[in-house]
Amino acid sequence: MKGLIKGLGVTLKTMTQKKVTYAYPDVPLQMPDRFRGIQHFEPDKCIVCNMCAKVCPTECITLTGKPNPDPDKKGKIIDTYDINFEICILCDLCTEVCPTEAIVMTNHFELSAYSRDELFKDMKWLTDNNTLVRKENNSALPKGGAKKDV
Numbered sequence: 001m002k003g004l005i006k007g008l009g010v011t012l013k014t015m016t017q018k019k020v021t022y023a024y025p026d027v028p029l030q031m032p033d034r035f036r037g038i039q040h041f042e043p044d045k046c047i048v049c050n051m052c053a054k055v056c057p058t059e060c061i062t063l064t065g066k067p068n069p070d071p072d073k074k075g076k077i078i079d080t081y082d083i084n085f086e087i088c089i090l091c092d093l094c095t096e097v098c099p100t101e102a103i104v105m106t107n108h109f110e111l112s113a114y115s116r117d118e119l120f121k122d123m124k125w126l127t128d129n130n131t132l133v134r135k136e137n138n139s140a141l142p143k144g145g146a147k148k149d150v
């Protein structure tokens, strides 16, 4: 009897305390501002410098460029840009090194899939992944970009 009363006491006390669990996935999780989530890519800002692919420790970025169709502009524009999320470790190095912020981290973390093939994301998917871009990246730089302060 003593144990029952003690147990009920613990239950009543806990009922009034703040919940430490989340109703996920019914209620979306709010991730911290500096969370390193799945990248968003903006093709118009990419200058095809290849820095992100070179710095990537798992070599999961593949990209190709093509000549700029505008004869008045030099350089290349991006043609294909893919990330293999089977091996991406979301280390943030690609976004840190990008001089134009064409690639930025988001707060999006849901990538579960039934097939490994679905973890291979192309430029369209990465461009459309724009709903949880960090505020600091959302306003972002003008198209064509400018160098980050270091």
Ligand code: SF4
Binding pocket: 052, 055, 056, 057, 058, 059, 060, 061, 083, 087, 088, 089, 090, 091, 092, 093, 094, 095
């Ligand atoms: S987050 Fe890291 S592992 Fe993933 S693509 Fe960028 S550099 Fe590569």
Ligand code: SF4
Binding pocket: 045, 046, 047, 048, 049, 050, 051, 052, 053, 063, 097, 098, 099, 100, 101, 102, 103
């Ligand atoms: S995403 Fe950034 S770092 Fe990668 S090729 Fe484009 S401009 Fe260069």
